[in-house]
Amino acid sequence: MDAPAGLRNARSEGRLTLEWRDGEQQAISHARLRGACPCSQCKAARLRGAIALVDEAVRLTAIHPQGYGVQLVFSDGHERGIYPWEYLRGLAEAPTVPG
Ligand SMILES: [Zn+2]
Numbered sequence: 460m461d462a463p464a465g466l467r468n469a470r471s472e473g474r475l476t477l478e479w480r481d482g483e484q485q486a487i488s489h490a491r492l493r494g495a496c497p498c499s500q501c502k503a504a505r506l507r508g509a510i511a512l513v514d515e516a517v518r519l520t521a522i523h524p525q526g527y528g529v530q531l532v533f534s535d536g537h538e539r540g541i542y543p544w545e546y547l548r549g550l551a552e553a554p555t556v557p558g
Contacts, residue, residue, distance in 0.1 A: 460544045466529070470518050477547060485551030489519045492531060495550055498539035 465478035473489040494513040514535070521532035528543035542550075 460548070462524075462544060466522060468519055468522060470520075473515075473518060475519055477551070479548070485548065487547065487550050489533070490515045490517055491550060492519060492542070493517045493533050493535070493537065495546075496531075496537065496540035497542060497546060500539060 461480050463477045463479050465476075467476040467478075468474075469476065474486045475489065475492060476484060476486045478484050490513045516534075518534040519531055520534050521538075523530040523532070525541050528541055528547065530538065530541045532538040
């Protein structure tokens, strides 16, 4: 899957907006991204049925491109998750109107 044409991180709103190459735009809240962290530690916690208490105030503070996706760094210090593009696309809450 191709990388999106654009990534916009709106920290004050707590949203990451992805602009895909087919023209679709998607916004994902930082709290949702944090709660869906795909690292082995977070995956294991979800498999155990641990209740993921994600602070709504958590913010995405850095984005490191990894080719097939992005490594996301959060304000709670967690930075182990690498989110493939396809995974991000599946996480999007609702498409927004381009432009
Ligand atoms: Zn994680």
